[in-house]
Amino acid sequence: MYTMHIGEQCLEYLGDKFRVILNLPEDWSNAAQGAWLLQKMVLVHLDSPRDKFRMLIFMLRKLYATVSGACCADNPDSPQHQEVLLPGSLYGMIIKERMEEILNNIRSSISTDVRNGVAVDFHDKRYFMKILSKINFDIGSKLSNFLATGNLVSPTGLDLQQASGFTIIAEKLNWQRYISHFRCIHRGAFFAELKTTTVRKLLPEAWGFLCPVHTPDGSPCGLLNHLSRTCRIVTSPLSVAHIPALLAAHGMTQAFTPSIDGGRNICVQLDGRVIGWARPAVANQLANNLRIWKTEEKQEVPLDLEIGLVPESKGGQYPGLFLFSTRARMMRPVKYLPNGRDDQVGPFEQVYMDIACTPEEIDPSICTHVEHDPTNFLSILANLTPFSDFNQSPRNIYQCQMGKQTMGTPSTALQHRTDNKLYRLQTGQSPVVRPALHNTYAMDAFPNGTNAVVAVISYTGYDMEDAMILNKSAHERGFAYGTVYKSQIIDLKDVRGASKSTSAPSLHFGLGKDIVTSGEKTHSCINILDGDGLPGVGVKLQPGDYIAAYIDDTTGRTKFVRYKGDEIAYVDQVRLLGSDAGDSELQKLHITLRITRSPVIGDKFSSRHGQKGVCSQKWPAVDMPFSESGLQPDVIINPHAFPSRMTIGMLVESMAGKAGAMHGLAQDATPFKFTEKDTAINYFGEQLLAAGYNYYGNEPMYSGITGQEFAADIYLGVVYYQRLRHMVLDKFQVRTTGPVDPLTRQPVKGRKRAGGIRFGEMERDALIAHGTSFLLQDRLMNCSDYSTAWVCRTCGSLISLGYDDISLGEMVVGNSGSLKPTGPGGEYCRVCRAVAEQQEEYERQAMATGRHLQRPQADIRVAISSQQVLRQAASKGGDLDVVAIPYVFRYLCAELASMGIAVSLEIQ
Amino acid sequence: MQTQEDLEPTVRIRELKKDRVNFVLGNVDLAFANSLRRVVMADIPTVAIDMVEIEVNTTVLPDEFIAHRLGMVPLNSSNCEEAIKYTRDCTCLAGCPYCSLMLHLNVACHDDNTMDVTSDHLDLVPFPTDPEQQNPEPGEELAQRGELFGQPVGKHEPGVPPVLICKIRKGQELKMKCTAKKGIAKEHAKWSPCSAVSFEYDPHNKLRHTTHWYEKSIKEEWPLSENALEEEPPREDEAFDFNAKPNKFYFEVETDGSLGPQEVVMRGLAELQTKLANLILGLKKQPDGEILANDPQVNGHVPAAEPSWAGGGQQSAWGAGASTGGWPTTSRGNASQWGSGSDGGATSGWARSGSDGGATSGWGSGSATAAATTTGWASPSRQTNGWNS
Ligand SMILES: [Zn+2]
Numbered sequence A: 001m002y003t004m005h006i007g008e009q010c011l012e013y014l015g016d017k018f019r020v021i022l023n024l025p026e027d028w029s030n031a032a033q034g035a036w037l038l039q040k041m042v043l044v045h046l047d048s049p050r051d052k053f054r055m056l057i058f059m060l061r062k063l064y065a066t067v068s069g070a071c072c073a074d075n076p077d078s079p080q081h082q083e084v085l086l087p088g089s090l091y092g093m094i095i096k097e098r099m100e101e102i103l104n105n106i107r108s109s110i111s112t113d114v115r116n117g118v119a120v121d122f123h124d125k126r127y128f129m130k131i132l133s134k135i136n137f138d139i140g141s142k143l144s145n146f147l148a149t150g151n152l153v154s155p156t157g158l159d160l161q162q163a164s165g166f167t168i169i170a171e172k173l174n175w176q177r178y179i180s181h182f183r184c185i186h187r188g189a190f191f192a193e194l195k196t197t198t199v200r201k202l203l204p205e206a207w208g209f210l211c212p213v214h215t216p217d218g219s220p221c222g223l224l225n226h227l228s229r230t231c232r233i234v235t236s237p238l239s240v241a242h243i244p245a246l247l248a249a250h251g252m253t254q255a256f257t258p259s260i261d262g263g264r265n266i267c268v269q270l271d272g273r274v275i276g277w278a279r280p281a282v283a284n285q286l287a288n289n290l291r292i293w294k295t296e297e298k299q300e301v302p303l304d305l306e307i308g309l310v311p312e313s314k315g316g317q318y319p320g321l322f323l324f325s326t327r328a329r330m331m332r333p334v335k336y337l338p339n340g341r342d343d344q345v346g347p348f349e350q351v352y353m354d355i356a357c358t359p360e361e362i363d364p365s366i367c368t369h370v371e372h373d374p375t376n377f378l379s380i381l382a383n384l385t386p387f388s389d390f391n392q393s394p395r396n397i398y399q400c401q402m403g404k405q406t407m408g409t410p411s412t413a414l415q416h417r418t419d420n421k422l423y424r425l426q427t428g429q430s431p432v433v434r435p436a437l438h439n440t441y442a443m444d445a446f447p448n449g450t451n452a453v454v455a456v457i458s459y460t461g462y463d464m465e466d467a468m469i470l471n472k473s474a475h476e477r478g479f480a481y482g483t484v485y486k487s488q489i490i491d492l493k494d495v496r497g498a499s500k501s502t503s504a505p506s507l508h509f510g511l512g513k514d515i516v517t518s519g520e521k522t523h524s525c526i527n528i529l530d531g532d533g534l535p536g537v538g539v540k541l542q543p544g545d546y547i548a549a550y551i552d553d554t555t556g557r558t559k560f561v562r563y564k565g566d567e568i569a570y571v572d573q574v575r576l577l578g579s580d581a582g583d584s585e586l587q588k589l590h591i592t593l594r595i596t597r598s599p600v601i602g603d604k605f606s607s608r609h610g611q612k613g614v615c616s617q618k619w620p621a622v623d624m625p626f627s628e629s630g631l632q633p634d635v636i637i638n639p640h641a642f643p644s645r646m647t648i649g650m651l652v653e654s655m656a657g658k659a660g661a662m663h664g665l666a667q668d669a670t671p672f673k674f675t676e677k678d679t680a681i682n683y684f685g686e687q688l689l690a691a692g693y694n695y696y697g698n699e700p701m702y703s704g705i706t707g708q709e710f711a712a713d714i715y716l717g718v719v720y721y722q723r724l725r726h727m728v729l730d731k732f733q734v735r736t737t738g739p740v741d742p743l744t745r746q747p748v749k750g751r752k753r754a755g756g757i758r759f760g761e762m763e764r765d766a767l768i769a770h771g772t773s774f775l776l777q778d779r780l781m782n783c784s785d786y787s788t789a790w791v792c793r794t795c796g797s798l799i800s801l802g803y804d805d806i807s808l809g810e811m812v813v814g815n816s817g818s819l820k821p822t823g824p825g826g827e828y829c830r831v832c833r834a835v836a837e838q839q840e841e842y843e844r845q846a847m848a849t850g851r852h853l854q855r856p857q858a859d860i861r862v863a864i865s866s867q868q869v870l871r872q873a874a875s876k877g878g879d880l881d882v883v884a885i886p887y888v889f890r891y892l893c894a895e896l897a898s899m900g901i902a903v904s905l906e907i908q
Numbered sequence B: 001m002q003t004q005e006d007l008e009p010t011v012r013i014r015e016l017k018k019d020r021v022n023f024v025l026g027n028v029d030l031a032f033a034n035s036l037r038r039v040v041m042a043d044i045p046t047v048a049i050d051m052v053e054i055e056v057n058t059t060v061l062p063d064e065f066i067a068h069r070l071g072m073v074p075l076n077s078s079n080c081e082e083a084i085k086y087t088r089d090c091t092c093l094a095g096c097p098y099c100s101l102m103l104h105l106n107v108a109c110h111d112d113n114t115m116d117v118t119s120d121h122l123d124l125v126p127f128p129t130d131p132e133q134q135n136p137e138p139g140e141e142l143a144q145r146g147e148l149f150g151q152p153v154g155k156h157e158p159g160v161p162p163v164l165i166c167k168i169r170k171g172q173e174l175k176m177k178c179t180a181k182k183g184i185a186k187e188h189a190k191w192s193p194c195s196a197v198s199f200e201y202d203p204h205n206k207l208r209h210t211t212h213w214y215e216k217s218i219k220e221e222w223p224l225s226e227n228a229l230e231e232e233p234p235r236e237d238e239a240f241d242f243n244a245k246p247n248k249f250y251f252e253v254e255t256d257g258s259l260g261p262q263e264v265v266m267r268g269l270a271e272l273q274t275k276l277a278n279l280i281l282g283l284k285k286q287p288d289g290e291i292l293a294n295d296p297q298v299n300g301h302v303p304a305a306e307p308s309w310a311g312g313g314q315q316s317a318w319g320a321g322a323s324t325g326g327w328p329t330t331s332r333g334n335a336s337q338w339g340s341g342s343d344g345g346a347t348s349g350w351a352r353s354g355s356d357g358g359a360t361s362g363w364g365s366g367s368a369t370a371a372a373t374t375t376g377w378a379s380p381s382r383q384t385n386g387w388n389s
């Protein structure tokens, strides 16, 4: 049976079997190949075969335990068992693979030489140079291609589950969006297609590592996560070589011990290597020792060492003491209670640790750790939501989304930036109500909104359905005024007519002699362009205006580049792009355009509590409601925005903002600061009372129109409002007439092409249900593909129109010599004429032979009401009528005809 | 007992300071009191920078933003009614000394420290007259102007911090010519002389116009305003007088300094009077030719005929309200520009972004191409020619 008795034999066996695919040098022995196979293919994280063997045995034990039900399977979706694929590792793998490819190319080119009998001399430098010069060493291009496209071009796939989508552009829309790009973790494209939702579930193991709030809603929900604020990723290797000896000195049985009672000992592992065994009590003691050593920097135990002690349980996780020191693990700081020191914990060990959230809830008999701050489990963005603990949780998720779409301050060095598109809020303010972390992250340097006086009142009806009314005077004073910066790059190399040679360009920026610069016939470009052909800074550009001029050497004429946008823009900066040395002629321009975006009706705003709304009116200040002190709201929102959404945080912010504005305080809005006994309402209510306001933030208000006091008091306060980047100017779509599809003659779709908005089946159903048939016809026919067509009364064909030119009074005579019948315009039905001619022929033959034949008839008949018939055929000749039909119907008839299906219309 | 109607309206000034007046208006109707508030806020003409010609701007702020900030600077506008004309009423073409003011701003930083450009750097200069243009008929406006007319409020006045316009660093420069014009706050908030108008009546809520919502105790949760001292608190057993009407109104008018508080209120009353006179005139069924001819105040200016009022976004609601009767209005033109929300050409051009222009530019070109592609398929005869022939 078993013929292999010693290791050598096994290696030879393996080498023999795998030799074919290993692609190793042919002169290697089977045993060497087998050893290589084990080294490179089996448990590759372990060097020594003995370690691999022990690990395999351990795995077997765990397998048996799992099958017997003594332990449960590990959950691969839990962050407890996950680590992070860092960009650095990925780059490393790509570079490594490329290097391997290069080396293989060198080897194969030498072996080709050997095979072809070329003199191969390894001592000859010139030979090596010749070989090396044949090989493409460009590693950078591969990496830059990867970074630009996110596509992984790799023969092995690097053991990754996806081949594309590895990179995204770090958008600098505002600071929040930018930082989020660097704190996000994606589970992988593979899981996005998965039907089950288990992979998206928020598991308790993620506490403190992945933010439960900061994830998008919709398709990437739960897959695209963001790191919690204090979570960090270990990126440097730790020195842990001495740990096994240290543990052995403190009671661990070493792994090479001849006999170990596996039933009573649990395994001790370091980075997936079995280093020993210990009784559970000893293991517990070892874990405690290690934790004290690492927090107190003793015995050279690194702080980032993860000490995962899985206790024995019935049907729980397989027990053991698992130590981790590798990179790409998530770690987070907490306080270790026994010595009050900072400790770093990882997701594996955290599951079995007792970490109190606040110092108050520490139970000395249980807790070993306490959080530094109860808000540390939230991401940076979630932490910036004020009073988020008062809100219904989805609203905080929405705010994390909207914070990233806010027109804010993307950078303080806007003058030096060349981004494709930047949004800027011109009048950003520091919020009155802000969490403590607002200062930590220096958000005051990147303001994202404006403090607005907000009244919660249903006024004029223009605040229905989440719309908000803006105070016209506030708007005129600059509320939420924004700017969009766009770039246009003009490269004369890409322009038509550029010479392909690199030496001397044939196009030069400037105005030629053919441009009249003064006098009556002054060229219109003079208003915009200077003599050098570049636009002046500050110049206003209309759509289609000249933005640069250049002279073509070959023709000697001046040509222009036009401004491409469809909005009025101002030239903000003109950059001359050249070579590094600065000695080449100017061929490339970068022009920053400034587009002013004052808030208009239809623009989107939101508070920091997921309460978004659209500006519906800019209401004159005199008509706005006002309080006794003459205070008028900048923004009016409807009370219906609150009951179903339960954003109590916004109500608290309103009170806090009002009190803060009155007393000149920056209010702390950090979540979890208030308790049931010490409520926020009471804290801010007292402040409001002290300022002479109602305790609950209400105020009597007066109608601006009549001056009469409202029957109810109004909730009035200060809320920080963000302006979102979705603006109506980028989105509106309207058309009366415009381009049509050449095939169907129906209006095209798409805003960019001046197309229409689809009037679909459901809309059609609505009109049918309302009985508005004229509107229905107007939408689907008159405003769409109205057309008129000739239809034959006799055979009902829509597509058989023929035409004889009888305009000069000619009569067409057929081959039989009889007069061919046509309509008054010379039109006739080709089918009917053919039938008639055939009939004539048959009759002639019948007269000759005495037989009769039937006339063909179409199968499908569509009834057309007589109203649709625009013109009656005058004579019996052609017998054609003009009807109004959708053009696409005629197209359908033609398509059907091509398939051999005749459509026949009946006209009544 | 005398009824309220019989009593003369009273004004009792409680406090008058440089920038505010606090008074109690008595024995008037609620509608009248509110009308005064509205007029004071929106209908009193002042001067403010309306057009900015930028020569050099190397600061970090864009042109239109600085222009907007300049427009917000309050300028001394006392006796604005007589001292300056509206440009639209003036005979000149684009501005003259009688309807416009010229302020220069010319600052450059040569220092290593950051420099503040403030309203103190705005220099009032005589308005340049165009020699080629026919000079408009000289008015008596110039004689009516005070010494400080058109100057930024508080310029070089000790203890008054100037308005910050921009901060510049070494090597940056700001040079511009600003034209200030007369206008009212209905057109743009920068022409408002008031920063806030406080208005209150019935501090004890005896009339029960409102309800004070409370959770535990109305006394603890609702602090009384200071004006409550002026009125008798309701007795416990006092019966509700459902016929009572508010007749005591507590005003505090705070100004931004362009006009004194006294002038604001007085002008407001005068303005209200003019408006009411126009209303009465307009309600007369057929204005007498005699009255028209004899009254120098009236010049037959009909707002309904003015095409501009329909274009101003929500302002058009004003136009509609004002023009119901189509009555003539005074030469002062208060009513005539009720609806002209967008004709002012506000400093920066972003005050009027509401509905004009902009939105339509996107598809104007599209329809032109459409016309080209769709020709010919609507007519049956050409259809015939193109199809199946
Ligand atoms: Zn036919």
Ligand SMILES: [Zn+2]
Binding pocket: B087, B090, B091, B092, B093, B094, B095, B096, B097, B098, B099, B100, B136
């Ligand atoms: Zn003038």
